[in-house]
Amino acid sequence: MGAETVKCLVWDLDQTLWHGILLEDEDVRLAEEVREVVLELDRRGVLQSVASRNDHDHAWERLRALGMADYFVLPQIGWGRKSDAVRSIADQLGFAHRAIAFIDDQPTERAEVAHHLPDVRCYPAEDATRLTSLAEFTPATVTEDSRRRRTMYQAGFRRTAEREGFTGPDEEFLRTLDLRMGIRRAREDDLVRVEELTLRTSQMNATGVHYSESDLRALLDDPDHEVLVVTLDDRFGPHGAVGIVLLAEHDAAWHVKLLATSCRVVSFGAGAVLLRWLTDQAAAAGAHLTADFRPTDRNRMMEVAYRFAGFTDAECPCTAGTGTREGVQLLHLVATRQPPPTTMRVLAPVLAQAGDDVVEWSR
Numbered sequence: 001m002g003a004e005t006v007k008c009l010v011w012d013l014d015q016t017l018w019h020g021i022l023l024e025d026e027d028v029r030l031a032e033e034v035r036e037v038v039l040e041l042d043r044r045g046v047l048q049s050v051a052s053r054n055d056h057d058h059a060w061e062r063l064r065a066l067g068m069a070d071y072f073v074l075p076q077i078g079w080g081r082k083s084d085a086v087r088s089i090a091d092q093l094g095f096a097h098r099a100i101a102f103i104d105d106q107p108t109e110r111a112e113v114a115h116h117l118p119d120v121r122c123y124p125a126e127d128a129t130r131l132t133s134l135a136e137f138t139p140a141t142v143t144e145d146s147r148r149r150r151t152m153y154q155a156g157f158r159r160t161a162e163r164e165g166f167t168g169p170d171e172e173f174l175r176t177l178d179l180r181m182g183i184r185r186a187r188e189d190d191l192v193r194v195e196e197l198t199l200r201t202s203q204m205n206a207t208g209v210h211y212s213e214s215d216l217r218a219l220l221d222d223p224d225h226e227v228l229v230v231t232l233d234d235r236f237g238p239h240g241a242v243g244i245v246l247l248a249e250h251d252a253a254w255h256v257k258l259l260a261t262s263c264r265v266v267s268f269g270a271g272a273v274l275l276r277w278l279t280d281q282a283a284a285a286g287a288h289l290t291a292d293f294r295p296t297d298r299n300r301m302m303e304v305a306y307r308f309a310g311f312t313d314a315e316c317p318c319t320a321g322t323g324t325r326e327g328v329q330l331l332h333l334v335a336t337r338q339p340p341p342t343t344m345r346v347l348a349p350v351l352a353q354a355g356d357d358v359v360e361w362s363r
Contacts, residue, residue: 045146051085083116155237179344
């Protein structure tokens with residue numbers, strides 16, 4: 001199946017994660033070598049879960065006693081089929097089956113999962129201590145967001161649960177989150193994550209164009225370009241880096257070459273807020289805004305966001321000399337000052353000024 005990186009590893013418990021069978025022996029033991037595998041995969045950003053035939057409360061209490069419960073998301077502990085458990089984990093995470101791996105000491109259990117979920121990679125328990133040496137468990141790069149991926153997902157589950165129980169209007173719920181958007185000029189150590197955003201973001205990506213790390217580094221060194229990283233936090237924790245803006249600043253018009261935000265933050269209105277902030281910044285500097293847009297089979301939401309913000313196909317003298325890639329439309333907006341959002345705080349630099357100082361967007 002190749003060495004595509006595993007995004008989630010699902011562990012059996014008895015005779016796999018720990019030595020012993022919990023229903024027969026309360027004192028099951030966790031080998032230090034296996035504990036280190038769990039911790040190392042967590043550091044690499046590989047999510048981990050559990051599919052085990054056991055009494056849920058009994059097994060979860062033992063995981064807590066071993067200091068391991070926090071490392072597993074969406075555990076499926078009960079008496080059903082392992083394939084159903086693995087499928088449920090993949091569905092709740094929104095991962096393709098080829099991004100899931102399963103480890104179990106029983107050949108019959110691995111065969112059952114492989115039969116029903118042929119794209120899931122299955123490993124025998126004796127392979128546990130060598131997983132970290134395998135290519136599919138070794139991401140090409142490990143970013144800050146990778147290292148805290150588990151905690152971000154866990155915060156997301158808590159956030160979703162609270163949202164489902166909230167009875168008021170959606171805008172009121174957003175206000176309860178204490179959302180904070182950060183916008184800053186990218187640094188050298190941001191480039192890997194920024195490149196990843198240009199690759200993986202499709203629904204909220206204005207052009208679908210991939211910018212390599214070397215492309216981005218060249219733009220960092222170009223005084224006529226801004227490379228902006230967007231982050232989002234709330235009272236549940238950080239969402240991490242969720243957006244990227246590539247901007248060429250000219251006197252008459254600022255040219256948005258790429259605007260992309262993670263699909264994870266669409267429901268918070270992050271893309272719309274980012275566009276309004278850019279519009280306000282351009283208006284304050286006396287510039288129009290132009291933006292590249294290339295329709296794809298997935299980014300209809302991005303086109304709607306641009307149109308709703310007021311971008312049109314109308315020609316303007318300010319666009320003279322603005323080059324675009326083949327198949328890319330150039331949209332235009334006469335920028336006007338915008339009110340800050342009521343659902344989140346925005347901390348960002350003043351683009352017309354040099355430097356890394358950030359201020360809160362206010363009127």
